[in-house]
Amino acid sequence: MTIGVRWGNLCMSVFDIFLQQLVNGLVLGSFYALVALGYTMIYGVVKLLNFAHGDVYMVGGFVGFLVLSVVAPMVGPGWTGVAVSMVVAMIAVGCLGVVIQRVAYQPMLNAPRLSILITALAVSLVLQNGVLTLTHGQYQPMGADLGFGGVNLGLLFISYNQMILVGTAAALMIALELFVSRTQYGRAMRAISIDKDMCRLMGINVTAVIAVTFFIGSALAAAAGTMAGAYYGSVWYFMGFLIGIKAFTAAVIGGIGSIPGAMLGGLILGLLESFGTQIPGIGSEWKDVFSFAVLILVLVLKPTGLLGKSEQERM
Amino acid sequence: MSMTLPLLELRGVNLSFAGNTVLDNVDFSVGRDVIVSLIGPNGAGKTSLFNCITGFYKPQSGSIKVDGHELMGLKPHKVTQAGIARTFQNVRLFQQMTVLENVMSGSHCRSRAGAISAILGLPSQRREEAAIRAHAIECLEFVGIADEMDRDATNLAYGHQRRVEIARALATRPKLLLLDEPAAGLNAGEKQDLLNLIGRIRDELAISVLLIEHDTGMVMKISERISVLDHGVIIAEGAPKEIQANPKVIEAYLGQDDGEDLL
Amino acid sequence: MAQPRSNAFNNIIAQFDEPWKRYAAFAVIVALLLIAPISLGPYATVILTNALLYVVLALGLNVVVGYAGLLDLGYAAFFAVGAYTVGILTHTFGLDFWLTLPFAVGAAMIAGVIIGTPTLRLRSDYLAIVTLGFGEIVRFSARNMEITGGASGISGIQQPWLFGWHINTPFEFYYVFVVLAIIAVIVSVRLQHSRLGRAWLYVRHDEDAAEAMGIDTVRVKLAAYVIGAIFGSISGAFFAVNLGAISPESFSFQQSVLILMAVILGGMGKIPGVILGAFIVVLAPELLRDLGEYRLLLFAVGLLLIMLFRPSGIWPVRGK
Numbered sequence: 001m002t003i004g005v006r007w008g009n010l011c012m013s014v015f016d017i018f019l020q021q022l023v024n025g026l027v028l029g030s031f032y033a034l035v036a037l038g039y040t041m042i043y044g045v046v047k048l049l050n051f052a053h054g055d056v057y058m059v060g061g062f063v064g065f066l067v068l069s070v071v072a073p074m075v076g077p078g079w080t081g082v083a084v085s086m087v088v089a090m091i092a093v094g095c096l097g098v099v100i101q102r103v104a105y106q107p108m109l110n111a112p113r114l115s116i117l118i119t120a121l122a123v124s125l126v127l128q129n130g131v132l133t134l135t136h137g138q139y140q141p142m143g144a145d146l147g148f149g150g151v152n153l154g155l156l157f158i159s160y161n162q163m164i165l166v167g168t169a170a171a172l173m174i175a176l177e178l179f180v181s182r183t184q185y186g187r188a189m190r191a192i193s194i195d196k197d198m199c200r201l202m203g204i205n206v207t208a209v210i211a212v213t214f215f216i217g218s219a220l221a222a223a224a225g226t227m228a229g230a231y232y233g234s235v236w237y238f239m240g241f242l243i244g245i246k247a248f249t250a251a252v253i254g255g256i257g258s259i260p261g262a263m264l265g266g267l268i269l270g271l272l273e274s275f276g277t278q279i280p281g282i283g284s285e286w287k288d289v290f291s292f293a294v295l296i297l298v299l300v301l302k303p304t305g306l307l308g309k310s311e312q313e314r315m
Numbered sequence: 316m317s318m319t320l321p322l323l324e325l326r327g328v329n330l331s332f333a334g335n336t337v338l339d340n341v342d343f344s345v346g347r348d349v350i351v352s353l354i355g356p357n358g359a360g361k362t363s364l365f366n367c368i369t370g371f372y373k374p375q376s377g378s379i380k381v382d383g384h385e386l387m388g389l390k391p392h393k394v395t396q397a398g399i400a401r402t403f404q405n406v407r408l409f410q411q412m413t414v415l416e417n418v419m420s421g422s423h424c425r426s427r428a429g430a431i432s433a434i435l436g437l438p439s440q441r442r443e444e445a446a447i448r449a450h451a452i453e454c455l456e457f458v459g460i461a462d463e464m465d466r467d468a469t470n471l472a473y474g475h476q477r478r479v480e481i482a483r484a485l486a487t488r489p490k491l492l493l494l495d496e497p498a499a500g501l502n503a504g505e506k507q508d509l510l511n512l513i514g515r516i517r518d519e520l521a522i523s524v525l526l527i528e529h530d531t532g533m534v535m536k537i538s539e540r541i542s543v544l545d546h547g548v549i550i551a552e553g554a555p556k557e558i559q560a561n562p563k564v565i566e567a568y569l570g571q572d573d574g575e576d577l578l
Numbered sequence: 579m580a581q582p583r584s585n586a587f588n589n590i591i592a593q594f595d596e597p598w599k600r601y602a603a604f605a606v607i608v609a610l611l612l613i614a615p616i617s618l619g620p621y622a623t624v625i626l627t628n629a630l631l632y633v634v635l636a637l638g639l640n641v642v643v644g645y646a647g648l649l650d651l652g653y654a655a656f657f658a659v660g661a662y663t664v665g666i667l668t669h670t671f672g673l674d675f676w677l678t679l680p681f682a683v684g685a686a687m688i689a690g691v692i693i694g695t696p697t698l699r700l701r702s703d704y705l706a707i708v709t710l711g712f713g714e715i716v717r718f719s720a721r722n723m724e725i726t727g728g729a730s731g732i733s734g735i736q737q738p739w740l741f742g743w744h745i746n747t748p749f750e751f752y753y754v755f756v757v758l759a760i761i762a763v764i765v766s767v768r769l770q771h772s773r774l775g776r777a778w779l780y781v782r783h784d785e786d787a788a789e790a791m792g793i794d795t796v797r798v799k800l801a802a803y804v805i806g807a808i809f810g811s812i813s814g815a816f817f818a819v820n821l822g823a824i825s826p827e828s829f830s831f832q833q834s835v836l837i838l839m840a841v842i843l844g845g846m847g848k849i850p851g852v853i854l855g856a857f858i859v860v861l862a863p864e865l866l867r868d869l870g871e872y873r874l875l876l877f878a879v880g881l882l883l884i885m886l887f888r889p890s891g892i893w894p895v896r897g898k
Contacts, residue, residue, distance in 0.1 A: 049703035107886055113702050114782075117649050118842060119885040125835065125878035133875050241831070245714075248707055289718045292711035299704050300696040369790060395792035407787040409780050420780050424792025426773055430805060433772030434765050440772070447773065487792050 019156040021274045027162050027231075029270020030169035034224035035247035036254070036262040037176065038217030044193035044257045045213045048105060051120040053221060054244015055127035056097060060222025061235040062131060063089040065142050068230075077145040079164060086168075086226040090219035097218025098211050124244075131237040144230035165227055172223060173263055176216065180259060185212050193257055242288060246273075249295040255308020264306060269294065320383055322347050322491055322523050323368070323399070328377030330360075330367055330547075337363045338374065339547040345491060345525050350517055352526045352534045355544035356567060361527045362404055364544065365493055369401050370394040381491065396424045400489035402480045404496050404527075408468040414479050415464040418451040421486025454482040457520075458512060474505040481512070491523045492516060498530050506530065510537055535559065543567065604763075611756050615749050623752050625864055627820070630755035631813055632856035634762045636840035637849070638809020641766070643838065644847035645775060646802035647782030648698070649706040652713020653837050656807040658720060658829035659686045660814025665732040665824050666725055675738035675819055679812070686811030690804040698799045713834055721826040731825030735818050751820045758816060762809065766849050769805070778802055779847075832874075839877055843884060845891025854893060 035057050042050045050056075067085040068077065075081050104123050108116045150159035180186035188209045192199050200206055228243075229235040250269040254261025269291065276290045298305070323345040330338040337360050345351045353361050366372040368379055370391040379386040386394050395401075400421070409417050426447055432440040455461040458478040463471060468479055477497055484492055494513070498506050510533060516522050528534050534541060535555045543551040543558060545567040551558055558564055615623040635657060642650045660682040667678040697708045720726040727733075737746040745754060769775045777798045780788040785795050818824050836859055844855025863873045884891060 049707070051706075104882065104886065111889065112647075114643070114647050114649055115885060115889050117703055117706055118838075119882065121649075121651070121835075121838075122878060122882035122885055126875070126882055129875035129878045133871050136871065245707065245711060252704075285722050286718070289715050289722075292715050295711050296697070296708055299700060299708055303700055303704065371786065371789075390794070391786075391789035392792045392794045395790060401790050403787065403790075407784050409783040409787065412779060412783070416776060416779075419776060420788065420791040420793070423773060423777055423780075428773050430769065430772075430774055430801060433774060434768050436768060444773070483791065 016155045017278065021278060022271070023156070023158055023162060025271035025274035026166050026267065027270070028274060029250075029267035030166050031224050031228055031243065031266075032247050032250040032269050033263045033266025034169055034172065034220045035243055036250035036266045037173070037259065038221045039248055039251040040254070040256055040259060040262040041189070041213050041217045043251070045189060045196075045210050046101075046105065046109075048116060048120065049248070050217075051117070051244070052100060052123040052127060053217070054240035054242075054247065055124045056093060056100075056218045056240070057221040057225040057228075057243060057247075058131065058235070058237065058240030059096060059127055060089045060093045060218075060225030061229040061239060062135075062140070062225075063092050063222065064226025064229055065140055065235045068142065068144060068226075072143060077143055079146060082144050082146070082226065082230045085230075086223050089222040089226045093222035093225075094215040094219035097214040100218075101210065101214040128237055128240070135237060137237060139234045139236045141234045142229040144233075146230060161231060165231060168223070168227065172220060176220070176259065179216070185209060189213055245295070246291050249291060249298065252295065252303070252305055253298050255305030258305070258307040261305055261307035321345060322382065323525070324378075324380045325364075325368070326378040326380075328364075328367060328374045328379065330363060330372060330374045337547050338367065341377070341544075341547070341549055343542060343549060343552075345523055346540075347523060348517055348521055349539045350513060350524045350526065350537055351540045351542065352528055352538040353542050353544060354528065354531065354534055359544040360547040361544055362495060363547075365401060365495055365527065368394070369399060369493065392424065395487050395489075398488075398490035399493060400484035400487045400491070401493040402477070402484055402495055402497060404499070406473075406476045406480055408476055408479055408483075410469050412468060413465050414455065414460065414468045414471065415448070415451055417468045417479055418454055418464075418482045418486050419447050421454070421483045421488075422447040422450055425488055451482075451486055454485045455479075457485065457515075458482045459508075474501050474508075477501070477509075478512075481516075485516070485520070485522075489522055491525060494524060494526045494528075496527055496529060498528055498533055506533060513537060608756075608760065612753075615752055620748060624748050625860065627748065627752045627755050629857050629860040630752075630759045631817060631820075632837065632840055632860050633759045633853050634755075634809060634813045635837045636844075636852045636856040636859075637762045637766050638806045638813065639837050640841050640847065640849070640852045641769065641778075641809065642802050642806035643841050644852065645770065645778035645782065646799050647702075647778075648799060648802065649702060649709070650803070650806065650834075651706050651710035651831070651838070652716070652834055653709075653806070653810055654829040654831070654833040655709075655713040655716040656686050656689065656810030657814040657817070657833070657837075658716050658826075659689055659807075660811030661818040661824045661829070662720060662726055662732070662814075663811070664815040664818045665727075665735050668819075669732050669735050670725065675736065675815075676740075679815055682811045682815045683808050686807040687804050690807035691800065694800045694803040698803065699796050710831065710834075713829075713831060717826050717829050717831075720829065726826075729826060731823060732818075733823035735822045735824070737822065738819050745819075751816075754816065754820075758812070763849060763853070770849070774798065774801060836877075839881055842881060843877075843892060845893035848891065848893045851891050851893030855891070858892075 035053065038053050038056070039050065042048060042053070064082070064085040067088045068081050071084050072081050075084060100123055104119055105116070108119050146161045148159065150157055180189060188199065188204050189212070191204065192206060192209055196206060228239070246269060247266070250265035251262050252265070253268055254263070254265030272294060273287060273291055277287050321344040325341055325343040328338055328341040341364065343364070353364065355361055363372060367374045368386070370386065370389050370393065374387070377387070381397050381399060384397055386397060389397070409420065426443050428440040428443050452461055452464065455464050458481055460475050460478050460482070463475065468476065471479065481494070481497070498509055501509060513524055513526070514537065516524055526534070526538070538555055541553065541555055541558045542549055543564050550563045550567060551561045553561070614626060618626070635653070639650060639653045642648050642653070663682040663685045664675065664678045667673045667681055668675055693708070693712050697705050700708070721729050737744065739745070745751060777788070777793050780791065780793060781795050781798055789795055840855035840859040841852050842855070843858055844853065845851025859877070863869065869876060
């Protein structure tokens, strides 16, 4: 009998860990998906791997941090304050995205690929080291007070914060999907990703659509940055580096250029990571190595990703 | 090597992009020491056929043989090593490099010195470098622009850039040369020079030439055989006179604005 | 593009168009390097040694980025492979430094082939991110493994003997790095003017046209990647014995970026430009001491401005 009970307990605890990791993976995956969307959208319209995207996320976290420190005395440091900060950060960083595109990428439109990539890297370094200089490389405590409440579902505890986070991410993604499928700009965005020159001939204002794309992509990253700051408690200048690479991995897993792919890829990577660290021998210190290994494997084995179109490259 | 075997032979080549048929069961061949032209309306699939032969596109099915060796599935550089050289429709010279350096690229696949012999400066490497250079100059002399060899290739007059491209292709020591609209953008005098050059490539170098060309007057003058491609299908094949009189060809061309070109 | 500019710097460079003048300039620079420590003192000698290390690293990365046009964001990984191979083999296994050098080169070659073979056929931006990932994997592994000494790294690495001469003072190491830098320059020049060197440029300018000329582009790119890896590994080997201690943080992403900056600031693909870039990256923070934290920001802004206004780098383009 006792053996049966122990076995039962073991099963329960394994199942428990499984569910808990599922929730963790979803939270992580939401962040990855939001950032991955920016990569994929920008890649779709300008065929540029925006290395600076992770740092745009970081700047989003900092703008959210600044706004929260201003509005917290008025509306409190809870989710209301974070929501206000997030919206302001999305608008401000969306504009930053447009400025980056105009100043750094627009002039390079016809430059060799290597030059464009290095320019994107330079933008990333300017943002990173700009914030490093301003904050002296210190972590800045976000000062959000989100409480510890949650729902106990027997085996599983889900905090309200996790629900709000995943819910917000889902809402943003649904809004994006509606924008892309229902509005003129959204349709133009998809058309440009297929054939830019043809769009110009058909009278689509390509420049404006590119600007809108950078705005939305950057705003989504800023939303993720603010939420990450509030959820994990602090922001710092280097927080965009790892998530930048991981979100790129997510975009590649889903198929770069595909919006549903970025969402799917984000969730898959989030789950892979939270379950991967449970495998004996892959402790949390190997977590990041695990993500990089996934990235390299996906790029080598299936560079078009799960939902990306594979087509013969035309000359 | 049997001389009855055609130099290049395509059998049942099918190519499609995302479900759209580009080449439909194409049979096609090029003999030895001949000039063959491939003509057809815009978008008929001529350049796609070139890209299949040279390994840039992967046809879904069929067979492409040079001297009896299967080329299907080979990467472009292997095709070039097997003896097929090409030029591009929109001239693609290596920028910021001299004319001579551009032409020396053709010798790469016929030479072997690697990093170690270059770092050590071995005599064999020096000899090979000299030979590559000499051969490139020979090719430039053949096309008649050796005096411009030290200039930046992309600063040359357009007609001369086309010649650099031909010299570069010749430097790979091909058996068959594929020219994609070599006369595009040339004036009447330059076209005549080009005609002479293509004739000399066959006569003096014993290299077969396969030509895509829109200037039908030029095609009629120079080709021994002509194949007509329309909507991915070879609709006619024969000597220039036969092609001119073929009703199917006339019909295919009449569908186009420049239909009267042929008549 | 490539318009000759008429400024004083260009005119000076133009004086060195003839080969004998270039050899003379090279000889003068080498002579200056040989007497520099005597007149500058120990501190400056250590800084100059570091600059020479960056010259070798930057010339190695220049083969990958400048010649073959491949953006490698994880070059420090090969630097780490060399340093750790020497560190582990001399310290843990007690091998002689010179015996470990071939292992360092071999390890870098193997790493280069393993990473390069599957990825060099990918799009160039994918390659950049894969190399970045590889760089981080190497650093994380060095930090998490026992044999590499974890986060604190390996210390007490023996300084080498050469024919009875114990190389152990900063001055002696300075001359070792002078020799390394000269070898790196000669190797770079010879590669640039070889069949392989031209092939890199063809591939960089137009990959399709290069394929059409019968060049195996993947193989040529792999050669560049592996040769770059060897440069990095040898630098790492001498870096390890010079400092006597290595730790994972010497091989971070920032390190890779700094080497890349040296290549781009001076001028990708131009040997004197790359050397100039390496000296700028090392000497600027020393000369502008007060900058402190602004150092990296300044480099980043400089890099952006260079890309926007003078993508060919500081060193002038030779007019035709």
